[in-house]
Amino acid sequence: MALFPDLVPELKAAMPQLRGRLLANEPLAPLTWFRVGGPAQLLFTPADADDLGYFLGALPRDIDVTVVGVGSNLIVRDGGLPGVVIRLGGRGFGETSADGDVVSAGTAALDKRVAEAAANAGLGGLEFYHGIPGTIGGALRMNAGANGRETKDVLIEASAISRDGTLHRLSNAEMGFSYRHSGADPALIFTSARFRGEPMDRATIRARMDEVQRHRETAQPVREKTGGSTFKNPPGQSAWKLIDAAGCRGLRVGGAQVSEMHCNFLINTGSATAQDIETLGDTVRARVKDHSGIELQWEIKRIGRALD
Numbered sequence: 246m247a248l249f250p251d252l253v254p255e256l257k258a259a260m261p262q263l264r265g266r267l268l269a270n271e272p273l274a275p276l277t278w279f280r281v282g283g284p285a286q287l288l289f290t291p292a293d294a295d296d297l298g299y300f301l302g303a304l305p306r307d308i309d310v311t312v313v314g315v316g317s318n319l320i321v322r323d324g325g326l327p328g329v330v331i332r333l334g335g336r337g338f339g340e341t342s343a344d345g346d347v348v349s350a351g352t353a354a355l356d357k358r359v360a361e362a363a364a365n366a367g368l369g370g371l372e373f374y375h376g377i378p379g380t381i382g383g384a385l386r387m388n389a390g391a392n393g394r395e396t397k398d399v400l401i402e403a404s405a406i407s408r409d410g411t412l413h414r415l416s417n418a419e420m421g422f423s424y425r426h427s428g429a430d431p432a433l434i435f436t437s438a439r440f441r442g443e444p445m446d447r448a449t450i451r452a453r454m455d456e457v458q459r460h461r462e463t464a465q466p467v468r469e470k471t472g473g474s475t476f477k478n479p480p481g482q483s484a485w486k487l488i489d490a491a492g493c494r495g496l497r498v499g500g501a502q503v504s505e506m507h508c509n510f511l512i513n514t515g516s517a518t519a520q521d522i523e524t525l526g527d528t529v530r531a532r533v534k535d536h537s538g539i540e541l542q543w544e545i546k547r548i549g550r551a552l553d
């Protein structure tokens with residue numbers, strides 16, 4: 246494995262009050278659903294929002310910063326990521342709570358936990374989060390959604406820290422949401438969010454959550470090493486139908502395969518590299534373009550650099 250220069254000693258010396266964990270050359274593959282990719286030059290797990298602000302404020306401006314959630318929508322390339330990868334931990338950023346019709350969550354909280362917190366408080370409307378395997382940070386960046394609802398429909402406001410370490414609040418409108426996208430400054434690291442629920446009978450909420458779960462188990466390869474929907478649905482079209490029509494169901498490149506169960510999902514069958522998965526995705530795009538004239542857009546984020 247190619248290693249990056251170790252910047253930990255000099256950064257720690259420049260940040261005497263740092264409380265979070267800073268590691269050099271830390272493998273990222275175990276932190277993603279695909280289980281592929283190279284290391285982070287630095288992996289930082291802040292103790293809390295103040296620690297994150299302190300770190301970013303003191304970090305030299307020429308060092309790149311990338312934030313990840315639980316990697317359910319990510320391909321980390323095989324050469325890894327130079328600079329700092331920030332991963333928020335459950336300890337400082339994983340809280341959920343409910344007050345009146347408002348559900349609050351730290352951005353390391355899993356979407357599923359937020360659906361649970363809402364259900365426990367008798368608040369409906371957030372059941373769709375029950376089936377999305379990411380964190381609230383990923384949901385804010387991706388405008389994650391399912392079952393006809395998306396983050397845009399339920400968010401009141403988000404808190405975030407910018408590259409210079411300062412805290413910001415963004416209203417729903419300021420998040421600039423569109424389909425699987427937030428137009429908010431890409432350098433912002435979301436730290437917490439507040440959602441509006443609708444008072445509802447708990448049994449109805451539970452039944453809806455069960456239905457979300459049941460649908461997933463039968464329609465998606467949820468137990469595989471995957472990244473969820475690979476491509477966005479083009480307006481008025483289903484990506485999976487276009488992929489199927491182009492003859493790509495089950496297609497393989499190295500250890501990567503187009504899922505037989507849901508052909509907008511790519512799978513690491515065990516031995517795939519990030520390169521295999523990305524090449525497979527690009528092959529699918531090219532075949533769909535030839536077959537239907539439609540250019541699929543990646544929904545999965547691809548980060549880092551290829552191996553030389």
Ligand SMILES: Cc1cc2nc3c(=O)[nH]c(=O)nc-3n(C[C@H](O)[C@H](O)[C@H](O)COP(=O)(O)OP(=O)(O)OC[C@H]3O[C@@H](n4cnc5c(N)ncnc54)[C@H](O)[C@@H]3O)c2cc1C
Pocket residue numbers: 278311312313314315316317318319333352376377378379380381382383384385386387388389390391433434435436465466467471472473474546
């Ligand atoms: C089996 C399966 C099913 C899925 N089903 C759905 C579905 O139904 N609907 C759906 O929308 N998605 C679905 N996904 C995709 C994925 O779960 C979502 O996109 C999720 O929101 C990603 O969250 P994450 O924490 O894994 O983010 P990651 O994959 O780690 O990162 C995704 C993006 O979010 C950014 N990000 C993460 N945390 C933060 C933060 N704190 N601040 C700023 N940016 C941040 C990252 O930089 C990156 O750009 C599915 C994935 C899988 C594997």
